[in-house]
Every structure is written in structure tokens, then in C-alpha cells.
Amino acid sequence: MLLQLSAAELGPLIDVEGESEDTQLTQKLRALHQDIKGRPASPGDIASWNNSIPVVVRALLARGLGGVEVQIEFDLPHTSSAVDLVLCGQRPGTGEDSYLAVELKQVRHASVDPECPVAVDLGYGEGKNKLHPVRQVQRYCDYMKRYIPHLQRIEDPLTGVALLHNARDEHVAALFDLHETAHGWLYTLDDIDRFEGILTSKFTDASGGRAAKALAGGRWYPLRKVTDVARQRSVTGGGLTLLDEQVVAFDRITRRLERAAPLSRVGLELFYDAEAAHAAAPASGRKHVYILRGGPGSGKSAVALELQRELGLKGHEAVLASGSHAYTETLREIMTGSARRGQLAEKRRASCRLYRYFNSFTDASPDSVDVLICDEAHRLRRNSTDRWTPREVRDDDRPQAIELFRAAKVPIFLLDDHQSIRPDEVGTAEYLRELALDHGYSVSVEDLEGTFRAGGSKQYQGWVQQLLGLGTVSDPVGWRSDGRMALTVADSPEQMEQFILERASEGATARITAGFCWPWSNPNGDELVNDVRIGEWHRPWNVKPQHEVPNAPKSDLWSTDRRGVGQIGCVYTAQTFEYDWNGVIIGPDLLFRDGMFRVDRSASRDPGFRGGIEDQVVERCIRNAYHVLLTRGVVGTVLYAVDQDTHNELRRLIPGTIGMQNVDGARPRLTAEGSQLPPAYRTRRR
Template sequence: MLLQLSAAELGRLIVARDGSAHLPLTEHLIREHSRIKGGAAGQGDVASWNNSIPIVVEALLDCGLDEVEVQVEVDLPHTNSAVDLVLCGKHPGTGADSYLAVELKQVRHATVDPLCPIAVDLGFGDGKNKLHPVRQIQRYCEYMLRYLPYLRENENSLTGVVLLHNAHDADVEALFGLPETDHGFLYTLDDLDRFRRVLTSRLATASGKQAAHALEQARQAPLLKVTDVARQRSVIGGGLTLLDEQYVAVDRITRHLEKTARFGSLDVGLFYHPDSAHGTTPQPGVKRVYILRGGPGSGKSAVALELQRTLGLKGREAVLASGSHAYTETLREIMLGTARRGRLADKRRAAHRLYRYFNSFSESPPDSIDVLICDEAHRMRRSSTYRWTPKELRDDDRPQATEVIRAAKVPIFLLDDHQSIRPDEVGTAMYLQRLAKEMGCEVEVTDLEGTFRAGGSKRYQRWVQQLLGLSSSDPVAWRPDGRMTLTVADSPEQMEHFIRERDLEGATARITAGFCWPWSNPDGERLVDDVQIGDWHRPWNVKPEHSVQGAPRSDLWSTDRRGIGQIGCVYTAQTFEYDWNGVIIGPDLLFRGGEFRVDRSASCDPAFRGPVDDATVTRCVLNAYHVLLTRGVVGTVVYAVDPATHNELRKLITGAIGMQHYDGAQPRLTAEGSQLPPAYRTRRR
């Protein structure tokens, strides 16, 4: 949140000053944005603060609601999305805490995509459709109710509205086609009197400070992990609350599939040229490929699972494929857990049909699968040939992606351009787009720009990419943003102590490391302590082809609590997330001359054996650490084996781990620093 003041206090800040381009309120918000978010505010934000907020403040003052508290840019839990305004006060009828979430838009004209009624062009001139503003505020309210139990105590405490204060009804008429709810009403310049009546119906002429404080201090429910979403899909209301472009992507695909129902087949409807969109009959034979691209924590896997769930509810079977053994086997295991007595074999067959690997489509007939969702598509290989492929079936020249596209009527790829970690992994958006077009397909690329990991910290994502040289900017010191805790451990022992304490508190916590130590087979029924740093030594997670009593299988390492006893590698950590993330940077990544450099001689990854050029090894190692550093939901602790690298990390990261007394108890390891969440800063007096 950037600012909280009463309507009366804000009223004094919206009086223009001579010689100033911005209102005093706008200048204050510009400074707060730079201080809190670590970057300059966008032109759209500045214009909204200067032109839109005063409309709401004046309406509050006109209604005598001077004491209502106004919160500006209120962050949604665990994500980088924010509600423009939340008005906090007392309900005029019940006296209970009452909240009005307001989404402000400066649009003057709007049109709705004829193929997708929740995708709209708001006239910003960027050529991109946005989520319908009414659906946007509805989803924001739903998200707040999901993750703020305090709001659920009174289901009528929260209302959502959209205010288009520059537009007349006639100029945005198409937007009124979307049904309104208590969490999403639409008002324009023609409706300002109705907007004021909403204010007085939801807010009393009383102080809103207590309500604002209660909302700010409300306990946040933990973020649903990918595996949580997978387990809850069979529960009514158990799906993911999608936001913004995530919602648009899923809705657009499912609506296109619905359009095919009247033709009785999936052979038409989705497969047409955009120029024929307004025709009565789509052109058959033109396949459309969807590519959804997003960074770590952008909701790719959750979107894939939600898309599969949504299609299943509509009677459409969708296959979910991946190149990750851990991910695929975890999903199969979750499905097997729902088997009724005597139906385990049937459920196993269904799990193997619905959750597959990228290399399992080489012999699939064309268009034999209705919808094929390829998650973790950055792990798409050059070809499906591997060491156990029979000689007569080997085809090193046929790209694996072409097999997938050919097999599916509707191919959908979800990927991150910076997460390919093996030399033969080639799944970038550009590569897939090129292959699909060569096959005569239409291609639609959507960027998932939000983040549901690292406390919703976009700054942390940028910082990791800068640190590893994956962006055009040089490494910079981490500036705490109140969302993500980042700290340095001074030894692997200290890291493990800290991570285990978080586990004992009930958080999910794991330690991972770069692949710089050998990975031995078990010694009988005992894992070998391969990861050795000084006197400290721990085993890697169990190899995929082995099992060891007391330790989880490799594909369950990220989700089985026993996984805290082993060190995870990138191949078991990728796709998954946990609350606290310990990362050991091995000697394969050295900070020299102001940047990270890869020392391939220190890597023990067997993927780099043979004729693999240095540039490819560098790409894979940097991407691997990009994966490892972005698994944490609440916080990340780092330690570098190389002393010079560790000292550079100390310079770049202000957080440290130290000993503190809590409530007279024995001292324990805690992360220290201003970036810590309040729960870790407070003591009883």
C-alpha cells in the first residue's frame, strides 16, 4: 500500500498549486512508489493518481464521508497485483466494518473482443486486449476473500466497483454486457449520482480508522501451491483464483472450445484464420497454437491445472504433458490418492493417460488428442530420441515440438524463456512459434506478467535476473520491498539450522544446491553424503531410479516433509515451490569483475559431458540458478561456497541470519533486517 489517509486529509492534497504539473497528492505518491517499489511510477499510474483519485475523494466529501479512510494501491496477498483504492469505514445499517474496492480507469472508449466477452480494448493504443474491468474487480474481490479470512467472517463486508469517470455510457456500451455482481459494478461519467449512492449505502459518516487497521493487520492465508491446486480440483470451489492476463488466457481458450460445440466436433471453431472471425463458418484445417509465457511464479502450472479442470467440468478431456519427471509423477500420485476401493487400477490408467511426458507422442496419430497442455514447455527437447529409443524408431532430426503439435487438435504451451537447464532443451517462445508457423499453424502468444511467488515481488524477480546477467542491467544491491525476505547465511550449518526451524514452525522449507558434487547411488539402504562443504555434509535427494527407506522418492522431494533431510537439485525443484528456500551456490558459479561467471570444470552435471560448447553450458548453469533462486514463496536464504562470491553476496544482500531471544525462550536463528514480515519482528512486551 502506498498511502492511507482520511477523505478529509486527502481533500487538502488534491488542491492544485501554481506552477506544479502534479497535485500534491500525486507528488507524494510518486515519492512513495519510488521508495517502496524501487522504480519510477509509470505514466498511467501518475495520470490516474492526478486525475482519477480526486474524483473519488470529492464524491466522498460531497456525501459527508470525511472520516472514511482511503487506502491507495492496496497489494493483493502473495501477488504483485494491487487494487487502486480500498475505502474503509462502518456500514450505515449494521455498524460492522465495511469496505469498497474501487478500480479506476481513465478510458473514454472501449470495445469488446467478439470472440471473448471478457477481453476488451480500452483504447490505450498498445494493441493488447485487457481483462474486462468489471471482471478484474470481481476477481480482485474474490482473491481478497480467499486469502483474507477476516473478510470472510462477514460475507457482505466487501463490495467492488469500477469507475470510468471520463467515459459516457454510449462510448463504452459494450462493457455493460458482462453481468454485474456485488463484487463488480460499473459506473461512468453519466452515473456519478449512482456512484455516490453506493458510497452512502456502504459507508457511514463515522471514522474508518479501525476498519482500515483491521484490514491492514488481517492474517493472510498461505498461498496455494501448485500441488494444493492439483489436490483441490475435485472440490467445489477448489480451483485457482486467476487474475488479469491469467484469467483472460484461460477464458479465451475455453470459450473458443465452447464455440466448437455447436458443430459437434473440435475440428472447427478454434482452427480458423483471424480474418474470418466475423464470418458465419470458421475455415477448417488451420490449427491454432497457444503459447503462454511467464516468469517464475507467474502461475503457469496453476493455469495449466485450472485449464484442465475447467475443460473437465465442461466434458472436455485435456491431457497435461511435461518434461519434468517430478512434476508428472507428483500429479499422477495425487490422482491415485483419489481412487476408491477396488478402482486403483482404473485410476492408474487414467492418471497415465492424462499426465504424460513430451516424448510420448512420437507415435500418436495426427489430431488424436483434443487438447494437449504442455506445461514446463521450456524443457521441450530437440527430439524425442533418447538412449533407450529402439534403433528403428530413432529420428534425431524431427523436433519433439512438431510431434506434440501434430498430435493435438489444440496445442497449448506454457513456458519461461529462462528455465531451460539441459543442453538439448530448446523450448523458447520464439522457437515454438517458428516451428508452429512452419507447420501452417496460427500462433497466439500471451505474456503472463503477474507473480504469485516471492510474496508477489516483481522486484525480486528482476533482481535475480540482474544478479545472474539474464537481463540487460548489471547486478544491483537488493532493496527490501516488504514482500520477499532475502538473507545470507554465513555457513551451510547456519542455513540448515534456520531452514529446519522454519519447518518445525509448520512452513514448507527446503535446501537446494548447484550440481557441483557427485550424485551417488545409495549405499544399501543409506544415502551417501555427497554434498560436502568443510565439515558439513548431506545427501542429495534420492535418484529417480532408486528408493530409500525414510526418504521420499525424487519426484516427491519438494512436497514430502521428509525432503528436508536431503539437498535438492534443480531437476527435482523445478516447477515446485516452498515457503522458505535455501540455496547453496556451488563453485560452478563465481562472481568476478562485477558479474557471475560459469566455471564448467566445477560442474558434476552429466548433461555437460561430451561435445557441449561453453556458451550452452553457461546458459544452462545460469538458468539452473535462476530456477533455484525463485522457488521461495516467503523467503530465500543464500550461501556461496566460493569465499569471494560469498563476500560479494554479503555486499549485495543486506539481510543476515543471527541469534535473537523471543519471549524469554532459548535463542534461535532468525532472519534479521527491515525486510522481515511483522510476525518475525514483534515480541510481547
């Protein structure tokens, strides 16, 4: 969070003094924002601090609740989202810890998207709908209860409200149609007295310091990963909690399915508020292509699996397709692993039907799949031809995406424009959009802007893209911690390995990956070959596909099987997955020269780059591959570069190191050193 003070302490800070346009509180918050996040606060943040926070503080003081602690911009665990205010105090009558999450909106007018009642135009002039503020705070509260153990130990400790303190009821009337719950109530300028009533029902005048400390200082439950929701696909409440743009995207798609049901014969009854889907299905029955674009950890796979899971709970079948062998086989393995006695064959058949590959639809009949969810769509290939394709059809130049468009009544694509890693992979949002329009389909492109990886650090995501020259700016800059994740540099591969093994022994998920700069040999009998060699240190790659070795997982399961920590993973086995601690060895295919990182294709051993592949294509693939490897970590990432000049540059850019410490009186162990290590690392006990 940015700041925590009691309402009584905030009272003197919410007035403007002298010629400044900002309150004393805003001046303080601007300095904290710059210091903690390394960038200036946005105009929207500043306006909220000046105009919105004082409304809440004055309401607390008016009701004699000066002891209530106010946490400003409370960070949600593991994600880039934050609650505007969390009020912490003691509950009347019991004295138990009590909390109120407050989302502040300065809007005066609002309208609801007729096709999606949780997507609203709040008049910000951005040309993009936002998540309904009531649904936003409801999801935030659900998320907090899921990941903060302290909130599960008390009965009904948390309430949520959206406060539109400038708006009159009549000007935002459409927002009241959304169902309210204890985790999400809507208050406007006409409801300030009622809002103050909520405050007195939640808090006494006693100090909220104990409650605030328990909320901000407690540990978090580990982040649920995409494989976790796959394991719990049939469990009510077992899915991932979607937030912000994820909710809007999910709702738009599912409501479109409902409206399309009479035309497509997809009998879906999924929605909590079906009558709110005002728009009728288009009479022409024109097929609509959905594209969801987002960076690493933005929740693409979460949306994909939640869509499939929700459909499954309602008795409807959606197929999830991917171009990743590891991802598809892991999902199949999870499904067959839940088979009871006598069900294995049936489960295996179902898993092969529900989890498929992009090239599985070459001969599919038109509209033979009700809902086709194409995850990892950046791995779409130009066409589905491969070495097993019959000779008589190898000249078919039909794009692979067209096969998917045609096969599905409702085609959905989820992708990252910077994660295609082979020369023949063409999946970008623009490519799919143009192809769909050229073939007469309607298209929508939604962006997922948050992140659930790297401790929710959007700053880290941007830093990686700038480091690798994937964004508009290619100058690498020094890493400045935002307190959400740990980024360190190891002195040697031996030190990195020891650190990763220690984290794994403590119960964290941890892996080492490397650029594809060493040969990848077949097993020598029952033994893996130590192909990755750096000085005296040598380790094997993960098991090659089509091979099995005792005491090591198959390649598809390297990221999720605990035995995977014993091998070095490559980009093909790491993509899609995540683990708490991420060790990355940068090989000699990425070198720091003349002030920037440059690609040396001659150092790559990737067989996909053989032949007449253009240099710019190889460069794109190698940079994207490191983009994938550097963004797998949930808690922290440790780097080591083989090339000395490159390693020196990492040392210059990254202040974090690894050192030997005595922790809590236990035996000395390697720890990540540096300022502002994330709470998920500081406090996690397993």
C-alpha cells in the same frame, strides 16, 4: 500499500498548488513509490493519482463520509497485483467493518475483442488488450476473500466497482455486456450519482480506522500452490483464483475451444457467456497453437491446471504433458492418492492417461488428443530420441514439438524462456512460434506478466535476472527490499540449515537446494550418501530416480513430501514447485569475478554437460538452473555461496542477514533480519 489516510485528511491534498502539475497527494505518492518500490512511478500512476483519486475523495466528502479510510494501491496477498483503492469504514445499521474495492480507469472510449469478451481495448495505445475492468475487480475481490481471513468472518463485507470517471456510457457501451456482480459493478461519468449512492449504502460517517487496521494488519492464508489445485481438481471453488493476464489467456483458450467444437468434435460447453463469442470458427479448420509465456511464479501451471480442471468438471478430458519427471509423477501420485477402496488400479490408469510426458506422443495418431496442455514447455527437446528408442528409428530428426502439434486438436504450450536446463532443451516462445508457422498452423503468444511467488515481488524477479545476466543488463545491483519478501545471506551452510529446519518446524514448507557441483551417488544400502560437502558440513542429495530409501521421499516427491527437508534438492527435483522458505547454495560453478557472475563449467557434475557440448550452451544451462533455484521461494530466500569471493559479493549486494532473536517471549531462534519483512512472514501463525 502506498498510503492510508481518511477522506477528510485527503481532502486538502487533492488540489494543485502553485506552479506544480501534481496535486500535493501525488507529490507525496511519488516520493513513497520511489522509497518503497525503488523506482519512479509510471506516467499512468501519476495521471491516476492526479485525476482519478480526487473523484473518489470528493464523492466521499460530498456524502459526508470523511471518516472513511482510503487505502491507496492495496497489495493483494502473495502477488504483484494491487487494487487502486480500498475504502474502509462501518456499515450503516450494524457498524460492522465494510469495504469497497475501486479500480480506477481514465479511459474515454473502450471496445471489446470480438473473440474474447473479457479482453478489451481501453485506448491506451499499447497494442495489447487488457482484462475487462469489471472482471478485473471481480477477480481481485474473490482473491481478497480467499486469502484474507478477516473478510470471511463478516457477511458480505466486500464490494467491488470499476470507475471510468471520464467516460460516457455511449462510448463504452460494449463494456456493459459483461455480467455484473456485487464484486464488480461498472460506473461512468454518467453514473457518478449512482456511485455516490453505493458509498452511502456501504459506509456511515464514523471512522474507518478499525476496519482499515483489520484488513491491512491481519494475517493471510498461505498461498495455494499448483499441487493444491491438483488435489482439489473435482471441487467446485477449489481451484486457483486467476488474475489479470491469466484470466484473458484462460478465456481466450476456452472460447476458442467452444468455437472449434463443431470442427474438432470437442463437445465443450464451458462458458458463462457463450453467445458473446461472436467470431465463427474458421471454415478451413486450420489448427491453432497457443503459447503462454511467463516468468517464475507467473501462474503458468495455475492456468494449465485450471484449464484441465474446468474441462474435467464439465465431463471432458484434457491431457497435461510435461518434460519434468518430478512434476508428472507428483500429479500422478496426487490423483492415485485420492482413490477409494477398489479404485486404485482405475485411478492409476487414469493418472497415466491424464498426466504424460512430451515423448509419449511419438506414435500418436493425428488429432487423437482433444486438448493437449504442455506445461513446462521450456523443457521440450529437439526430438524424442533417447537410449530406449529402437535403433531403426533413431535417425528420425522430427522435432518433438511437431509430434505434439500433430497429436492434439488444440495444442497449448506454457513456458519460461529462461528455464531450459539441459543442452538438448529448446523450448522458447520464438522457437515454437516459428516451427508452428513453418508447418502451416496459426499461432498466438500471450505473456503473463504478474508473479505469485516471492511475495508477489516483480522487483525480485528482475533482480535475479540481472544478477545472473539473463536480461538486457548484466551488472548485478544491490537488493533493495520492496517489502514483499525476505532475502538474506547465511554465514554458513550450518546456519542456513538451522534456519530452514526451524521454519519447517513452525509449519512452513522449506527446502535447501544447491547447484549441481557435487557427485550424486547411489544409496549405500538403506542409507543416502553425504555427497554435498562444504567444510565439516555434509548432507545427501535427494534420492536418485529409480531408487527408494527408508525415511526419505522418492526424488519426484522431494518438493512436496515433508521429509524432503532432510536432503539437498537439485534443479531437476525443484523445478515447477515452490515452498515458503527457499535455501540456495551457490556452488563453485557460479563465481563472481571482475564485476559480474561467471560460469565455471569445470565445477559442474551434471552428466548432461559431458562430451562436446559447447561452452555457451553449458553457460546458458547453468545460469538458467540458478534462475530456477533462486525463484522457488514464496515468503523468502536464503543464500550461501561456497566460493569466498562470491559470498562476499552476496554480502555486499544483500543487506538481509540471519540472527538470533527472542520472539514473543519464546526461546531464542534464528530469524531473518532486515527492513520491511513481508506480512506473510511477520504475521503467519500455523
